[in-house]
Every structure is written in structure tokens, then in C-alpha cells.
Amino acid sequence: MNVCTNTIKDIARLAEVSHSTVSRALRNSPLVKAETAERIRRIVEEFGYRPSAIARSLATRRTKTIGVVVTTIADLFVAGVVTGIEDVASDHGYSVFLANSNADPDREVRVVASFEERRVDGVVVTASRVGALYLPMLSRMRVPIVLLNNQHPSEFAHSVMIENTAASREATRHLVELGHRRVAYLGDRYGQHCDTERFGGYRQALDVAGLPFLPQLVVHGDGRPASGRQAMARLLELAEPPTAVFCYDDMMALGALRQIHACGLRVPDDISVVGFDDLPIAEYTEPPLTTVRQPMRQMGHLAMQTLLLLLEGSESKHNIKVPGELIIRETTAPPNDRRQILKSA
Amino acid sequence: MNVCTNTIKDIARLAEVSHSTVSRALRNSPLVKAETAERIRRIVEEFGYRPSAIARSLATRRTKTIGVVVTTIADLFVAGVVTGIEDVASDHGYSVFLANSNADPDREVRVVASFEERRVDGVVVTASRVGALYLPMLSRMRVPIVLLNNQHPSEFAHSVMIENTAASREATRHLVELGHRRVAYLGDRYGQHCDTERFGGYRQALDVAGLPFLPQLVVHGDGRPASGRQAMARLLELAEPPTAVFCYDDMMALGALRQIHACGLRVPDDISVVGFDDLPIAEYTEPPLTTVRQPMRQMGHLAMQTLLLLLEGSESKHNIKVPGELIIRETTAPPNDRRQILKSA
DNA sequence: AGGATTATTGCACGCGTGTGCACGATTTCT
DNA sequence: AGAAATCGTGCACACGCGTGCAATAATCCT
Numbered sequence: 001m002n003v004c005t006n007t008i009k010d011i012a013r014l015a016e017v018s019h020s021t022v023s024r025a026l027r028n029s030p031l032v033k034a035e036t037a038e039r040i041r042r043i044v045e046e047f048g049y050r051p052s053a054i055a056r057s058l059a060t061r062r063t064k065t066i067g068v069v070v071t072t073i074a075d076l077f078v079a080g081v082v083t084g085i086e087d088v089a090s091d092h093g094y095s096v097f098l099a100n101s102n103a104d105p106d107r108e109v110r111v112v113a114s115f116e117e118r119r120v121d122g123v124v125v126t127a128s129r130v131g132a133l134y135l136p137m138l139s140r141m142r143v144p145i146v147l148l149n150n151q152h153p154s155e156f157a158h159s160v161m162i163e164n165t166a167a168s169r170e171a172t173r174h175l176v177e178l179g180h181r182r183v184a185y186l187g188d189r190y191g192q193h194c195d196t197e198r199f200g201g202y203r204q205a206l207d208v209a210g211l212p213f214l215p216q217l218v219v220h221g222d223g224r225p226a227s228g229r230q231a232m233a234r235l236l237e238l239a240e241p242p243t244a245v246f247c248y249d250d251m252m253a254l255g256a257l258r259q260i261h262a263c264g265l266r267v268p269d270d271i272s273v274v275g276f277d278d279l280p281i282a283e284y285t286e287p288p289l290t291t292v293r294q295p296m297r298q299m300g301h302l303a304m305q306t307l308l309l310l311l312e313g314s315e316s317k318h319n320i321k322v323p324g325e326l327i328i329r330e331t332t333a334p335p336n337d338r339r340q341i342l343k344s345a
Numbered sequence: 346m347n348v349c350t351n352t353i354k355d356i357a358r359l360a361e362v363s364h365s366t367v368s369r370a371l372r373n374s375p376l377v378k379a380e381t382a383e384r385i386r387r388i389v390e391e392f393g394y395r396p397s398a399i400a401r402s403l404a405t406r407r408t409k410t411i412g413v414v415v416t417t418i419a420d421l422f423v424a425g426v427v428t429g430i431e432d433v434a435s436d437h438g439y440s441v442f443l444a445n446s447n448a449d450p451d452r453e454v455r456v457v458a459s460f461e462e463r464r465v466d467g468v469v470v471t472a473s474r475v476g477a478l479y480l481p482m483l484s485r486m487r488v489p490i491v492l493l494n495n496q497h498p499s500e501f502a503h504s505v506m507i508e509n510t511a512a513s514r515e516a517t518r519h520l521v522e523l524g525h526r527r528v529a530y531l532g533d534r535y536g537q538h539c540d541t542e543r544f545g546g547y548r549q550a551l552d553v554a555g556l557p558f559l560p561q562l563v564v565h566g567d568g569r570p571a572s573g574r575q576a577m578a579r580l581l582e583l584a585e586p587p588t589a590v591f592c593y594d595d596m597m598a599l600g601a602l603r604q605i606h607a608c609g610l611r612v613p614d615d616i617s618v619v620g621f622d623d624l625p626i627a628e629y630t631e632p633p634l635t636t637v638r639q640p641m642r643q644m645g646h647l648a649m650q651t652l653l654l655l656l657e658g659s660e661s662k663h664n665i666k667v668p669g670e671l672i673i674r675e676t677t678a679p680p681n682d683r684r685q686i687l688k689s690a
Numbered sequence: 691a692g693g694a695t696t697a698t699t700g701c702a703c704g705c706g707t708g709t710g711c712a713c714g715a716t717t718t719c720t
Numbered sequence: 721a722g723a724a725a726t727c728g729t730g731c732a733c734a735c736g737c738g739t740g741c742a743a744t745a746a747t748c749c750t
Contacts (some may be wrong), residue, residue, distance in 0.1 A: 056708075058735045068443075073428055280570070365739075403704095
């Protein structure tokens with residue numbers, strides 16, 4: 001009921017005990033008599049007193065706070081992961097500071113500075129594209145760091161990663177098994193770690209199937225739909241366009257679909273498309289997108305659980321790999337020529 | 346270079362001044378001599394000292410921290426808004442605590458409790474569906490609150506809202522002007538404030554055009570694509586289905602599109618669809634979605650700017666309305682019968 | 691030159707909580 | 721009954737920083 005900024009001392013006065021006793025009662029210390037604790041808790045309840053996490057942090061030297069840095073939260077993959085992180089953080093009494101870096105170096109240093117000043121207990125970096133100077137800055141602050149699908153593997157930190165190579169291999173194999181022989185790879189920015197791994201899986205599947213690798217079937221975008229569309233346009237201008245495209249992620253697959261349709265071609269009749277992520281919208285593209293599911297939320301859970309382990313003093317190196325799962329929907333089918341053969345058979 | 350947890354006193358010792366002088370130098374107080382301040386700043390730089398925001402907060406009784414509560418961050422509208430909030434928060438030295446409520450009452454009270462304990466300076470509530478007891482809880486903590494597109498208007502708080510009625514009226518008018526006479530409304534949960542407003546705009550446009558209001562053309566979902574699909578299915582089962590649908594938001598429009606296509610109908614040839622939000626994916630649906638643009642990021646900016654005003658002591662009531670903008674893409678066209686007429690003419 | 695003013699700096703306390711230690715009260719044991 | 725052990729509580733200090741006030745040093749004025 002009361003509205004003033006009560007302190008622990010106000011409660012102590014009301015309960016006619018010392019503030020130490022109130023503090024102990026609220027922390028469920030076995031040192032205080034049960035009935036005293038009960039009386040204190042009633043008063044706390046009645047006056048709506050909330051202990052100051054600020055003062056507590058100063059005294060305990062732990063803030064029960066973590067910093068989460070993302071390039072942008074306006075990305076369904078990132079948002080899914082952050083949801084997972086927040087789930088378990090909240091369950092364990094941690095609050096999360098969210099910071100967008102926008103892949104802007106200036107903002108990166110500001111983010112690190114703010115996390116450092118706020119004395120976060122740990123940090124999760126999600127799907128960062130950021131450069132070499134960034135992680136050392138973060139690691140300088142001597143708190144545990146967990147990287148999630150990071151583009152720059154680092155010795156400073158622990159990590160949660162999707163099984164890029166295996167998942168990509170399976171996705172590509174799916175296309176190959178449908179009969180495709182000209183399978184394109186529509187990648188993210190060249191040189192990014194995840195891109196390299198996914199590309200590797202694509203190559204492996206080609207090799208296993210004994211298909212030749214055709215460099216002209218490899219194009220790159222920047223992760224946004226528009227870039228996927230442009231990259232797809234380049235593929236369609238080829239003298240011999242691919243009959244199937246494996247895309248780095250769903251958003252670029254979205255752009256690819258758009259371009260294919262804009263050219264008057266049909267999916268999957270004329271060309272098959274596979275994405276990566278299984279964003280909530282993948283089920284609602286036209287037609288519904290075949291893609292590799294990343295358990296985004298669960299990956300967030302794992303990242304935060306790892307951080308909790310580290311906060312409890314775990315010394316071991318945590319490098320978790322989670323498997324992707326191929327979700328077959330309706331953007332994939334046998335290629336045109338192959339269907340002809342099947343029909344005539 | 347140093348790794349220890351330096352305090353202001355360590356710096357003071359190194360600079361051979363008192364900690365007060367260091368404190369003032371770092372806050373750019375005019376009270377310290379320029380060269381002294383310079384020397385101190387060099388030492389601070391050299392040792393990589395970062396003042397503790399915790400201790401500072403305790404002393405100044407301001408945390409330079411705000412709480413942002415969302416039902417879920419895994420929603421492109423919400424994510425856009427949060428991006429905007431974080432933009433200007435960061436520019437003004439504020440850090441943001443992000444909390445997902447998941448529209449779960451238990452989590453709601455936990456969120457409020459954590460914001461309260463952490464002594465956030467202000468709160469932004471985004472697109473909340475939450476109930477009546479929630480806002481009073483928040484307002485109890487006596488910090489400024491800004492609501493963004495909230496479903497429960499409240500006298501406790503300031504707000505930033507989209508011009509729901511006007512925008513919906515224009516969207517519906519667009520359909521009517523194309524010649525549609527059977528225009529459906531695919532709404533969010535019944536009774537939500539935004540839904541009521543958008544429905545109101547729809548009704549107004551009908552009235553202005555002199556079209557009859559047909560209750561059977563009004564259906565409701567829950568904001569998710571799946572619900573949009575189900576609602577659309579109900580419309581298509583009607584003896585006389587609508588020739589156009591105005592959807593509460595893009596995600597349900599996505600579900601509607603899916604159902605229309607699944608029934609073998611074509612957009613916009615057989616039926617027109619309009620969304621609301623202009624999410625980044627709206628440009629990439631099949632066909633690209635006609636929709637009402639909400640300047641999500643800018644709305645986030647406005648919300649945070651309003652909060653800053655309030656934090657500076659503004660006493661006035663802030664209720665900002667921002668206009669929507671109809672973005673005409675390719676899901677809208679004259680109805681079939683009308684096209685026939687136009688052709689024969 | 692000497693007092694008045696101003697520019698710098700340091701002292702000491704407060705912000706709200708946690709906790710080691712000491713002390714008194716109560717219980718247990720011989 | 722007296723000593724020992726246990727229990728419950730309060731005192732006092734620490735956490736790292738900001739700031740009012742006093743003190744000192746530098747500068748100005750007549």
C-alpha cells in the first residue's frame with residue numbers, strides 16, 4: 001500500500017528488529033527464528049517493500065544480470081534465441097540487458113562499455129558478424145561469454161552451434177536424391193564461418209553423390225531477402241540455370257522464391273528451393289518452404305544453461321553442437337526432366 | 346591492461362589525488378583543473394578502469410536503466426519497436442532490460458517484481474494483451490510508463506499508438522474503391538482495443554461507401570498465422586464468400602493467403618487481401634502484400650523519447666498518435682465480376 | 691600590500707544491503 | 721545446579737561512487 005521508497009531499515013523499525021534480521025529473513029537464512037521471519041515477511045508484504053537489487057549487487061558483487069548482444073533483434077532467428085535465453089535467465093532470477101550492435105563498430109564498443117560498467121555476470125553473443133577486435137574487448141572484462149552461432153569462432157569463449165555441415169549435407173542430399181544434378185548454393189557473405197560450414201556440407205553431399213561441383217552455381221547475399229532475390233536473379237540468368245537451390249537461410253530463400261515467381265517460373269515444378277532456420281513463417285511461404293530446422297529457442301536455453309554452469313564455477317570448455325532437422329514441405333520435388341521420365345515410366 | 350576489478354580509489358592513488366577528484370574528472374565536472382582531469386583520464390584509459398554503474402546508481406538514485414516488457418520478442422512488429430527503443434535509449438546512456446511476459450500472469454508479476462527491484466527509471470510496455478491487474482502493478486512503482494499500441498488503454502500511463510481507425514478506414518476504402526462489395530474483416534481476439542479500433546475503421550469505410558455491414562464476414566483469430574488460416578477457411582466456406590479481406594495484421598494475412606492458395610484460389614484474381622504492419626516480409630509474400638505500414642522503429646523512438654521527457658520531469662500527458670500508410674502491392678485488385686465488366690466495356 | 695574573491699582539492703558522509711563477529715538468551719548435558 | 725552447546729539477534733563495517741562543505745591555494749581588486 002505504501003508508496004514511499006522503503007528501505008530495509010524502515011521494515012526493521014516496523015518489525016522492531018535490526019535491519020540485519022530483515023535481510024536474513026528475506027534471504028531465508030536459517031539463522032532467524034521461524035516466527036520472526038514470518039512476521040517480517042508479513043510486514044514486507046503489507047508495505048510492498050522490494051529490496052534494492054542495486055544495493056544488493058554492490059554488497060554481494062554479483063548483479064544477477066547478463067548481457068545479450070545481437071546485431072539486430074529484428075530477425076526471427078535471433079528473436080527466437082533471445083526468447084530462449086530469457087526463459088531460463090528469468091527462471092533463475094537473472095535479468096537480461098539487450099543490446100543491438102547493428103554490426104556497427106562504434107556501437108559495439110559502446111555495448112561492451114555499458115556491459116562492463118553495469119557489471120553483468122555474463123554475456124551471450126548471438127549470431128554476430130562482428131570483427132576481430134570485438135571478442136577480445138568482451139573477454140577483457142573477465143566474465144563468462146557464450147557465443148551462439150557466431151561467425152568468428154574464438155578461443156575466448158564457449159559456444160552453442162548448429163551442426164551446420166551435417167545439416168547442410170542432408171539438405172543438399174535431399175535435393176540430390178530427388179534427382180537434381182544442378183544444385184546451386186545461395187550463401188551468406190563470403191568468408192563467414194557459418195557460411196563456410198554450410199557450403200562445406202553442400203560440397204560434401206555433391207561429392208558423395210558423385211556430382212561435379214560447378215562454381216557458377218555458387219552465389220552470395222548478405223542475409224536479407226533482397227540480397228537473396230538478387231543472387232537468385234544471377235542464377236536464373238545462367239545459360240544453364242540450376243534446377244534446385246539450397247539457401248543459407250529462410251530469409252534469403254524468401255527473396256529467391258520471389259525472384260523465381262517474378263520470372264514466371266514455378267516452385268517446385270521448375271525449380272526446388274531449400275532454406276535454413278525454419279522460421280515461423282517458413283510454413284506460410286508459397287508454397288510452404290522445405291528447410292532445416294534450427295531449434296532456436298532451445299539453443300537459447302542451452303546458451304543460458306551453459307552460462308549458468310560457468311557462473312557456478314565450471315572450468316571446462318563448453319562447445320555444444322545441436323543437430324538440425326530437415327523439414328520437408330512443398331518447395332522441393334524432382335526436377336522437370338526427371339518428372340518426365342517418371343511419368344513415361 | 347590491468348585485469349583486476351579496479352575501483353575509483355585505485356585510480357586516485359595512481360593519480361595522487363583523492364577519489365573525489367577522480368569522480369569529478371570522470372563526470373567532466375568544471376570543478377577540476379583541466380590538466381588534472383586530463384592526467385586522470387589518461388590513467389583511467391591506461392588501466393582500462395570502468396566506473397561501476399551499480400555504485401553510481403546507489404549514490405545517485407538513478408539507474409539509467411529502463412524496462413521493456415513485451416508479450417514476446419519473436420514477433421517482427423515488437424522486435425522493430427524494441428529496436429527503435431534501444432536506439433534512442435543507447436544514445437542517451439540508458440540500458441534496457443528486456444522481459445517477455447508470454448501473456449502469462451505468473452511471468453507478469455515476476456517481470457514487475459524484477460523491474461521494481463532493479464529500480465528501473467522507466468518502463469515501456471509494447472503491444473501487451475495483458476489484463477487489468479497488470480498496469481496498476483506497474484504504476485505502483487512510481488516510475489513513468491509508456492504504452493505502445495497497448496490493448497488496454499490506461500489512465501496510469503502515457504502512450505504511443507498507431508492511428509488504427511483512420512488507417513483501417515483507408516485500407517478498407519482502397520478495397521471498396523476497387524469495386525469490392527463483400528469485404529471481410531479478419532480480426533484479432535475479440536474485445537482487444539486495437540482490434541476494436543481497426544474494426545471501427547472498417548465499419549466507417551463501409552458506411553461511407555453505403556455498403557451494408559454483413560456480420561458473417563467478420564471473423565477473429567489470435568494474431569498467429571495459423572489462426573488467420575482457420576479464420577479464412579471459415580470465410581471461404583460461406584455460401585457467398587467475400588471478394589476481399591482486410592486482416593488485422595500481416596501474420597494473419599499470411600495465414601489467410603495460405604488458406605486461399607490451398608483452396609486453389611488465386612490472389613488477387615479471386616480474392617484480394619490487405620494486411621496491417623508492413624513487416625519486412627510483406628514485400629516477399631506471394632504475391633507481395635498490400636498492407637498498412639506502421640513505422641515500427643520510429644514508434645519505438647517516440648516511445649523512448651517520451652520516456653526521456655518524463656524522466657526530465659515533464660508533467661504533461663503524452664498521447665501520441667502516428668499515422669499509418671497504405672502500401673499498395675499486389676494482393677489487391679478489382680473483384681472478378683468487376684473485371685469482367687471492365688473487360689467487356 | 692592586504693583583503694576579497696575565485697579556483698581546486700580533500701574530508702566525510704550517505705546511498706541500501708549483506709555478513710563476520712560478538713553477545714545474550716535458551717536449551718542440553720553431566 | 722552449573723557448565724557447555726546452541727540459537728537468535730544486533731553491531732559495525734564493507735561494497736564503490738557522488739557530493740556538500742570546509743580547507744587550501746591561486747588570483748584579483750583597490
